[in-house]
Amino acid sequence: MMEKRYIRKDKSIVWVNLTGSLVRKPSGKPNYFIAVVENITERKLAAQKVEESEKRYKNLANQYKMLLESIADAIYALNKDWEYILVNKNAEKIVGMSINQLLGHKIFDVFPGIENTPFFKAYNTVMSTRKADRVVDSFILPNGHMGYYEVSIYPIEEGILCIGKNVSEEKEIERKLVESEEKFRTLFNNANDAIFIIDLEGSIIECNQTAYERLGYTKNELLQMTPFDLDTKKYAEKVSQRINTVHQLGELFYEVEHVRKNGTIIPVEINSKLIIFNGKSAILSVARDITERKKAESEKEESEKKLRTLNNEMEMILDYLPGLIFYKDASNKFLRVNKYLADAHNMTKEELS
Template identity: 25%
Template sequence: MLDLNSIRPFLEASPNAYLIMWADKPHYTMVEASTAFYEIAGSSASQIIGNSVFDGFSAQGGEHNEKGVRVLKDCLDRALLLKKKQRCSLQRYDLPTDQGYEVRFWTYEISPLINDEGEVCYLLQHVVDVTGSVLSEAEEKSFDPLIDAYPDAVGSLDLKGNFLSANLAMLNLTECSREDLLRRSFVPFIAPEDFGRAFSGFQKALLGEMAKFETNFISTQGSRYVASCTCMPIKINQDIIGVHLIARNITNLRNAERQLEHYHQRMASIIESIRDGFFAMDRNAVVEYWNREAEHLLKMSSEEVIGQSLWHVLPKGLSTKFYASQQRAVNERISIRYEEFSAVSQVWLEVSIFPSPNGLSVYFKDITERMAAERALEESEKRFKALVQNGSDVISIIDRKGTYLYMSPSSMATLGVGPEFWVGRNVMEFVHPDDAERIRGMLHASYTNKQLHIQPFRFKRNGEEYRWIETVITDMSDDPAVGGLVSNTQDVTERVEYIQAIEDQNKRLREIAFIQSHIVRAPLMRIKGLADLICNYEEDAGQVKMMLGLMNEAVEELDNVIQDIVGKTDNL
């Protein structure tokens, strides 16, 4: 039997950690240990000596300790069976503390101690605590110059959540120096309301799974961010020794999303307030939006339509024409506008289709009143056109300088030439020289008078003869549809000539009256005077004869006058 007393001084003086166990499988009772072993194991001799190694180092503390105990048992059994040294390169076994368990990593060798009979009487375990080097390796493994330049915040955490490394973006996010951040827990950087979610993600990574979560992140200076975080396990030889924490500052993104949501709400409010019907659909014709006016005009609620294919829900009265217009808008990337009567709502609709990157936007409105007004206007225009084209009056539009802008077709009958002759020519070219000054004055007066009545003046017809015309000018320069002076002209030649004939007749009648009152009276007075003399003069017959001759002359004069009057009356 090997004498333990002979090796006890060696164990006490050795800086290495040794443990001697009896080869009493399956207990492997611990019988001696070096001072260094007690130190790294955090135990005393009373807790070690005389106890099974599996009582002193139980499987409690989690799956890592359970695995550590299994590996230790296998090494002990193989060393006992094979009588050869067994080595465990790296094994995690956490030691209990007042706060729980402390992560520890070990390597060890188990050497069988053989007696003179060739039997294994003891097993010697040489244990090395490699926790420091393993964590340092993990820290070095997690740090890379490329990671330091990575725009997202990247750090490595130990199994307690303390920072082992951090890149520049993480330092900026936490507003810490590297020295201040290392060995600090990640927990104070998490907003209290988000701690449960963040710690759950950390725990999930410790179990070997990747975890993603969003949290409000608070820096050491009190700055608050919204961070999208990812936790991934750090593994060495399939053992999880820490957690990678990757955090992306998405504050601006979330603010932009809130602004976009506010914008969408505002746009929805605007769309709902407009009087046009509106709906939007994606590239597959699935309805994405349907406002209240669309519900009213097409008699379908948004609940019935949104999320459905438009072709399954669109009223049949619209499908054919709308489908063709929609296809053209999509294929040619152009806006389409058309009008059609809706049999569903019994109204006329004006439909406008606009292509967008994601589909189509469609606006439509009730134009029934407008269509009725347009039809009424069309009928009115037809009546007006008939009056203008078939009436005897000549309708024209001139500017203030007298240039013709429009001439009605009736100019052919009244003025001898068609409308194309007049447009672009000036009215003064055709006015009689004796009337020109008066007409210029009337054109000038149109600046201050809304309507002018121009008395008859002479106007050249067909470039040859002058005709008398009468015109009423109305200023419609402010009307965009007219933009000039509207002239309504009549040929009054017959009326003017008739008036002139009456005036000539009246002149002759006045002359007859003058003759009757003056010229006829003179010979009559002479005849009357001679008659009186003859009656009162009886002595001289020759004198009487002379007086009768004078009377005869007066009678002839009177006869001539009467003949002249008769001649004048013949022309009346």
């Protein structure tokens, strides 16, 4: 029996099984040949389709395997008996075990105690509800390494498919960011100076406790205001100009007067810097109350004014005294002379002293 291919007149192909039998004469010589031809075209075509399908399946399986190995995430699947039925290279790498240590083994044997973790709780939920879920938490591997992992879980016919990745670095960055924000918030709220964060349109978008308490407002009230509302009239006119200067130069140091809710005025020294706040450019302004300094400067100025007045009065008295009056230092240099002494030397008082 043999398979043969025939080409028909219409160019179509026919596959046949050819079975031949030789009929001999009583003398043993060949007499004639009986051939049985069975048309197996449909069976042959069906077999070809199966072969092509298997070839495509193998190609697809190879592509699928290559895809699994090229994905940076860990991919693994568990059947309904909690056995690993699929594991890619990155899953091996993340858990520190070979495929042979995972495939066919129950998850409870690979990771003792996993049933008490948020991960298994999510696995079990997806396995029973057939609804996808996601979990992010810390996990200690059998080798003692502790890390943070994010796993997305999907229901499949055999059980569940898991796609996971190590997010320890992201968690560490997140932890440091939270820690940094907490430190900033602590410094922000406990600073002795008033601190305002203002957007480039001039609205106050954040302030510390010192700011609203010093001005006599609640925090919510202050966050509805602008620097135009806080400054006295002569300084409010330059608010837009100051905002533009900070935006262009990055910082500005200046003095203004703030008006409290009760109408009293506070002189302040402000250091403004351009920052990024919540992803947008903004201005951080630190306002220091310089009331005491201004008072001291005013008192000093007043004292100096009184001293100048007293000095002028003494000068007049000395000039009208009918005698030669002078003061000298240790080097015999004139410090002060009256008009009589200057006239006696035929010089001015300035020339003598």
